[in-house]
Amino acid sequence: MTVVYLVCFIAGLLLGVRIMIAGVERPREDDPRGERTFKLSPAVIAAFGTVFGLVGYLMTRRQPGSVVTGIIWAAGLAVIAAAVTAHLVRKWWAVTPEHEVDDERYVLQGHLARVTKSIGAGVDGEVAFEVGEQRRVLPARTIDDAILDAGADVVIERIENDVAYVESWAEVEKRL
Numbered sequence: 001m002t003v004v005y006l007v008c009f010i011a012g013l014l015l016g017v018r019i020m021i022a023g024v025e026r027p028r029e030d031d032p033r034g035e036r037t038f039k040l041s042p043a044v045i046a047a048f049g050t051v052f053g054l055v056g057y058l059m060t061r062r063q064p065g066s067v068v069t070g071i072i073w074a075a076g077l078a079v080i081a082a083a084v085t086a087h088l089v090r091k092w093w094a095v096t097p098e099h100e101v102d103d104e105r106y107v108l109q110g111h112l113a114r115v116t117k118s119i120g121a122g123v124d125g126e127v128a129f130e131v132g133e134q135r136r137v138l139p140a141r142t143i144d145d146a147i148l149d150a151g152a153d154v155v156i157e158r159i160e161n162d163v164a165y166v167e168s169w170a171e172v173e174k175r176l
Contacts, residue, residue, distance in 0.1 A: 001067055002060050005074070009053025015046035047085035052078035105158040113140075113166060115152045121145040127154060127164050140164040144171075 019042050052074045059070030111129060119125030119142055127140040142148060143157050143165050154166035 001070070002057060005053045005056035005060065007053070008049045009057060012046050012049025012051070012053055015042055016050060019043055019046060041086065041089065043085050043089050044082045048078045048082040051081040105160050108156045108159055111156045112169070113154050113156055113164065115140070115148050115150050115154055115166075118150050119146075119148045119166070121147060124163070125150075127156075127166055129156070138162060138164045140166050143167050146171075 055077045056070050056074035059066075059073055063069065108129075108131070111131075113127040113129035115125055116128045116137065117126035119127075119140055121142075122145065124139045124141055125148065126137060128135065128137045130136070138159065139162070140154075141163060144167065146168060148154060148166075148168060153169040155169055155172045157165045157167055159165070
């Protein structure tokens with residue numbers, strides 16, 4: 001029985017390493033089954049295998065003659081560990097990280113536009129650009145107080161309070 005416990009322990013640890021490398025993904029939103037079940041989740045299997053193997057092995061070392069008691073203790077503690085793991089993974093999936101929230105000012109950063117009304121130092125001009133099928137026209141300022149004539153190609157840095165802050169495409173191209 002010691003070999004079975006060691007195999008479960010090592011398999012649980014290896015699966016845990018795989019989870020650390022690949023992660024435990026959220027269920028796909030287009031999955032018709034909805035939320036992933038935790039019966040065969042890699043994290044739950046890893047927790048069960050590791051705890052079952054560790055507790056079972058320790059029980060065989062402590063009381064070599066009582067195989068049934070060792071199996072009962074190992075299985076009981078492994079089920080508890082698997083349930084705790086399932087609960088923690090579910091709570092983790094419910095968290096929405098702050099870095100996934102897009103800052104509205106920078107949604108169109110890097111988008112190409114064309115100056116339709118000259119932009120001067122401290123003087124607002126106007127740019128036009130397309131987003132999908134929609135053509136948009138916004139007041140514009142340069143980020144470096146450069147003067148841009150109508151017809152110049154620009155790159156949008158950000159849009160703040162319905163004003164596009166732009167930079168000349170020629171300047172951006174130099175950095176590429």
